[in-house]
Amino acid sequence: MAIRMLIAIACIAVALVAPFVIYPVLLMTILCFVIFACSFNLLLGYAGLLCFGHAMFFGGAAYIAGHILKTTSVSLEVAIAGGVLAAAALGAVIGWLAIRRRGIQFAMITLAFSQLIYFLLLQAPFTGGENGMQGIPRHQLLGLIDLRSNLSFYYFVLAVTAVAIFAFYRIVHSPFGEVLKAIRDNEARVESVGFDAEKFKLIAFTLSAGMAGLAGALKATVYQFATLTDVSWQVSGEVILMTLLGGLGTLAGPMFGAGIIVLMNDYLAGFGEWALIAQGCILLVVVVFFRRGFVGELSALTGYLLRRTRSRKEPSVPHQAIADEAA
Amino acid sequence: MFDGITPQLLFGQILLGLINGSFYAMLSMGLAIIFGLMNVVNFAHGAQYMLGAFVAWLALTEFGLPYWGALLIAPVVVGLFGMVIERLFLRPLQSLDHLYGLLATYAVALIVEGLITRKYGSTGLPYDNPMPYGIRLGFMVLPAYRLWVVAFSLVICVGTWLAIEHTRLGAYLRAASERPHMVEAFGINVPRMITLTYGFGVGLAALSGVLAAPIYQVSPSMGSSALIVVFAVVVIGGMGSIAGAIASGYALGVVEGLTKAFYPSAANVVIFLFMILALFLRPSGLFASRDEVR
C-alpha cells in the first residue's frame, strides 16, 4: 500500500507547512476536533456504541485542565494529562453505569448524564458559569519550553494529534480492536465464545472518554478559555456529524469530517444561523444518501473501479452502503 | 428549605408543575407513538412543537386568525409538513439501523430552527393570552388559561390513549409497532400507516406548541429546551408506552414544580436523576410490559 504511505507523507508535509498559510488557531481547532472525532469514531464506528453527549468529556476536561492551569503552576502537559484523566475517570464511572443497557437506552442514559454534567458545571463556581472560564494561562511545556506563541503551540498540538491518531490506529488494529468490532457486529456471538463483552465495551468507553478529554484539554489551552458550549448538546451533535460526514468506521474519515465542519463553521461564523442550517443540510444529505461518509464512499468508489479494471467479465456486485449493525 | 412555603405557594407550584406536565405528557406521548411504531427517536419533535407555536403566531399576525382557529390549523399544517419529511427522508432509512432515522430528524431540527431564527430572530415573540381572566377555586384565584391547558391536554392524552387501546385503528397501530412485516403481510399498507402516524405525532407536537404560545412566548429555541427533558420523560415511562408517557409526563412535571419550590437549584436536573434511577430499577421503563430490546 505504497499509495497510503505517500498520502500520509503528503499530509504530514502539508501539516508542517500549513500554519504559514492558514491561521494557526483555526488549524489547532481542526486538530482538536480531529482527536475528538477519532474518539467518537472509536466508540460508534468500531465498538458500535452511540453516546449522546460526548461533549461532557470534551468540555469537562477543558474545565479541569483550565482550572489546573489557573490555580497551580504545574507544567502544561501535566495539566492536560489531568484533564485527560478526569475525563477517563468520568467515562469509567458513567460507562460502568450505562454499559449494561444497549442501543437507544444506552444513548439516552449518556444523554441524561451529559445534561447532568452540563447543569453541574453551570452551577459550579470554578467554571465561571455562563461567562465561562477565561484567561487560562499557557504554562511551559515540561517546565521549560515557552509555547505562548500560537505558531509554536501549533507544532505541539500537531505532535499530540499525531500521537493520538497513532494510538487510535494501534487500538483499532490490535486484538482488542478486533474484539470490539466483533462485538459491534454480533455481541451475542462474542459472548458465546467466552469474551466478557461488557468489559470490552467499558474499556472502549473509557479510552474514548479520555481521548475526548485530550481534545477538550487541548482546546482549552489553544483558546485559553473554556465555555459551557464545550459541554453542550451542540458540540455533541457536531462530533456526530463530523464522524458521519467523514465516514463511520474508517480511519481517516473523522479527520476529514472534523476539518470540513470546523472550516465551514469558521467561514459561516459571520452569518449567524447559516452554520447550523448548513450543518443540518449536510447531515441530512449524508444520512440519507452517503452513509459511508466521504472517506467511505471514496474507498468504495476506488474499490469498485479497481475491480472493474481487474476483471472485465465479472459483473461487480453493488456494495451495500451500510456501516451499521447488520439488520 | 421549608421556610416561607405557604399553601398558596405550594399549590401554585403544583399547578405550575401540572402545566409543565401537560406539555411533557403531550410531547412525550407523541414521541412514544412515533418511537413505538418506527423505532425512531424523533429529534425534530421540539422543532415541530416550536413550529406549531410559530404557525399560530403567524396566523394571528398575518391573517388575523385567533387562537381557537390556530388550535385547529397549526397541527394540520405542521402535521402535513411532518408527513413530507417522513416520506422523503425517513422512509428510505427504514430498513437500516434506526440511528440514521434519528440523525435525519436531528438534521431537520437544525435546519428548521436555523431558518426560523434567521427569519424571526432569537428573542421571543409575544402571543396574547386568549383567556386573560381568573377562576376562583376555594381560597385561590387560578389563571383560566392555564386551567384550560391542563384540562385540554388531559382530554387529548386520554382520548388518544383510548383510541389506541380500544379501537380497530389503534389495534393496527399496536400490531404494526410489534411486527410491521406481519401486518403488511395481511395486506395493510404499512408504509402509508407509518407516514400518517408520524404526521399525527408531529401534529400533537404542534398542538402543544399552540397551547404553549400564550404561556411561554414564541421563540425558536423553545423546542430544544423542552426536548431533552421530554426524552427523559419518555425513557422513564417506557419508550413505546403511551400510558407510561402520559403518566410520567404529568408526574414529572409536578415533581419538577415541587423541586423548584423546595430546592430550586436542583430543579433542572431532578428529571435526569429520575431518569438514571428509572433506567437502573427498571430498564425498560416503568410501564413497558415487555423488555424493549431496541
Add this chain to the structure above:
Amino acid sequence: MTSAPLAVPRDVAPVLLTVEQLHAWYAESHILHGISFDVREGELLTLIGRNGAGKTTTLKSIMGIVRKRKGSIRLGTTELIARRTYEIARQGIAYCPEERAIFSALSVRENLLLPPVLSDGGIPVEQLLQMFPNLQQRAASQGTKLSGGEQQMLAIGRILRTGARFLLLDEPSEGLAPVVVRQIGELILRLKREGFTILLVEQNLRFARKLADRHVVVENGKVVDILSAAELDADIGRVQSYLGV
C-alpha cells in the same frame, strides 16, 4: 382464482404460481441460488429440506418480506418480484410464519379480526370461532397467553378471514404435541379439500407425507429434487438422504 372446491384433478390443474431462478439475500448473505418450481391450483406442495436450506426464505421472498430478490415470481400473469408485501397479500396470498407472530399487544379476538377481508370467500369470524372453540373461550385473553397449539390455530384462523385462497404455511407442526399436530394436520387437509392452494414448509417428513401432492426438496438454496407423493412413497430413502436422516 376459483372460490369453489376444485373440480379438476390436481395434476392437470392450471399453474397458480411460478417461481423461476429466484435469488435472495439477507443483508450480505446469498441464501437462495436460483430456486425454480411451480405450484398448481388446489394442490398442496411442500418445501422440505434441512434447517437453513432456504425454505423459509423462499416463503418470505414470495411474500416480499425478504426485500433483496432477483428472478421471477409469477402469480398467474402478475409478476410479484418487485412488489411490496401488502400488494402481494392483496393478490390473495396469505402467510403464516414459523413463529406464528401472534401480537402480544392484542387480545385473541383482536388478533383474529386484525387482517382485513380482501376478497370474497373469507371465512366469517363466527364460523372461525366455531371451527376453533378454544379461541372462542379465550377471546379476551392476551394473544400470547395461548398455548402453542392454540396460537397455531389462531395464526391459521387469522389468515382464513382474508379470503386468500393461496396459503403459505411455515412449519405449522413445529414444537407441538402429537395430539395437536394431528389436529393441525386435519385442519390443513380440510382446507385442501375446500380448494385452497397450500405451500407448506416442513422438516417433519411424516407430517408432510400425509398432506402433500408433491414435494420440492431444497438444499443450500437450490431445488435438488421434485417428487410426487407416489414417487416419495415408492422411494422414501431418496428424500431422507437430503434431510440427513
